[in-house]
Amino acid sequence: MKKTILYFFFIANCISSTAQQINKQIHTGAEQTKKYFPILFAKRVAVVANPTSQIAGIPLVDSLLHAGIRVVKVFGPEHGFRGNASNGAIVSDSFDPVTGLPIVSLYGKKSMPSREDLQDVDIIVFDIQDVGARFFTYIITLQRVMQSCSNFNKPLLILDRPNPNGYFVDGPVLEDSLRSGVGLQPIPIVHGMTIGELALMINGEGWLLNKAKCDLTIIKLENYSHDSEYNLPVPPSPNLNTVQSILLYPSLCLFEGTVISLGRGTHRPFTMIGAPALTGIYSFSFKPESIPGMSEHPLYQDSVCYGLNLENYNTDTLRKKKEINLQWLIECYHAYPHKEIFFDASQSRQIGNFDKLAGNTLLRKQIIAGISEKEIRNSWEPALSEFKSKRIKYLLYR
Numbered sequence: 001m002k003k004t005i006l007y008f009f010f011i012a013n014c015i016s017s018t019a020q021q022i023n024k025q026i027h028t029g030a031e032q033t034k035k036y037f038p039i040l041f042a043k044r045v046a047v048v049a050n051p052t053s054q055i056a057g058i059p060l061v062d063s064l065l066h067a068g069i070r071v072v073k074v075f076g077p078e079h080g081f082r083g084n085a086s087n088g089a090i091v092s093d094s095f096d097p098v099t100g101l102p103i104v105s106l107y108g109k110k111s112m113p114s115r116e117d118l119q120d121v122d123i124i125v126f127d128i129q130d131v132g133a134r135f136f137t138y139i140i141t142l143q144r145v146m147q148s149c150s151n152f153n154k155p156l157l158i159l160d161r162p163n164p165n166g167y168f169v170d171g172p173v174l175e176d177s178l179r180s181g182v183g184l185q186p187i188p189i190v191h192g193m194t195i196g197e198l199a200l201m202i203n204g205e206g207w208l209l210n211k212a213k214c215d216l217t218i219i220k221l222e223n224y225s226h227d228s229e230y231n232l233p234v235p236p237s238p239n240l241n242t243v244q245s246i247l248l249y250p251s252l253c254l255f256e257g258t259v260i261s262l263g264r265g266t267h268r269p270f271t272m273i274g275a276p277a278l279t280g281i282y283s284f285s286f287k288p289e290s291i292p293g294m295s296e297h298p299l300y301q302d303s304v305c306y307g308l309n310l311e312n313y314n315t316d317t318l319r320k321k322k323e324i325n326l327q328w329l330i331e332c333y334h335a336y337p338h339k340e341i342f343f344d345a346s347q348s349r350q351i352g353n354f355d356k357l358a359g360n361t362l363l364r365k366q367i368i369a370g371i372s373e374k375e376i377r378n379s380w381e382p383a384l385s386e387f388k389s390k391r392i393k394y395l396l397y398r
Contacts, residue, residue, distance in 0.1 A: 036217075049074055123154065132191060139195070168322035259336070264298040282335075
């Protein structure tokens with residue numbers, strides 16, 4: 001017990017010392033151990049975690065174990081608990097080689113914890129870094145974990161983290177008929193909420209089955225507002241490994257439903273777009289290769305793609321726009337010589353069909369018809385404004 005107490009205060013002091021180096025440094029929920037370690041002592045704890053789940057550079061699970069907290073298992077999202085699975089790859093159950101803990105995959109045979117998974121669990125801790133886009137699968141995992149907690153009467157503790165794209169809200173709101181593995185909640189492409197705020201909205205709007213409620217506790221961020229600039233200390237997924245890629249992601253992920261590569265198979269994905277068929281139109285080029293644990297067998301593997309290099313966009317410029325960039329999508333569609341296959345998912349072999357990513361069937365038709373960006377944006381109303389109004393009552397930060 002003495003060792004546990006010493007470690008508890010060691011972690012707290014490390015965080016306090018680091019915080020003094022930068023005035024009003026943002027403190028994540030995980031860093032505020034004094035607020036939630038006491039909740040977890042004497043309980044059997046399951047953790048939903050990945051490599052972003054850290055306290056002062058130490059993996060959350062390791063910190064909990066060192067503090068004497070009884071972690072009984074880990075639930076892993078897309079890319080796995082240790083983050084070594086490629087995008088979209090099925091992740092199997094396993095045992096963690098570092099801690100020996102059983103890892104139950106929520107991105108394989110099942111997408112939510114079962115009754116059997118939770119029989120030896122008193123409380124679930126959710127600590128995963130989101131990037132603020134509807135099609136980023138961690139928020140889908142969040143809702144499904146909340147559903148399991150509600151179904152089997154288990155409390156959920158969320159350690160909140162900043163949203164690097166939390167400074168704006170934009171895009172079409174997901175239509176119910178297009179709910180899928182890349183979009184579950186009726187929210188716009190960019191929702192402008194943290195994981196904790198979104199969990200409150202899921203509860204408050206009755207989005208769980210039968211409008212059930214999850215027993216929810218949120219450890220809030222300190223010194224954070226939605227306008228805060230926050231550079232993630234750990235990549236949220238293998239293919240979002242730069243500040244630019246994270247800020248470009250809400251705009252570029254739509255290309256996953258087209259024949260355009262967005263740089264998977266390079267070491268700077270989501271900072272470039274292109275295809276072999278655009279040769280002679282653009283001078284910039286890149287060649288995707290198979291990269292284990294990052295992008296295995298990417299679109300156009302070993303072929304030269306021609307297109308746009310977005311890597312040098314200044315982060316201030318990206319943040320100031322506060323809109324999804326539709327011009328790149330419109331431009332590439334008009335430049336592509338075989339427009340009849342541009343949105344063909346069987347041709348693109350990428351994550352999902354375009355309509356599921358967009359959240360409606362209209363955006364694809366509008367681009368094909370040559371509708372102006374202004375008209376496209378107008379068509380997102382009134383649903384977008386209605387979401388913004390609903391969102392306000394769930395905000396923990398301004």
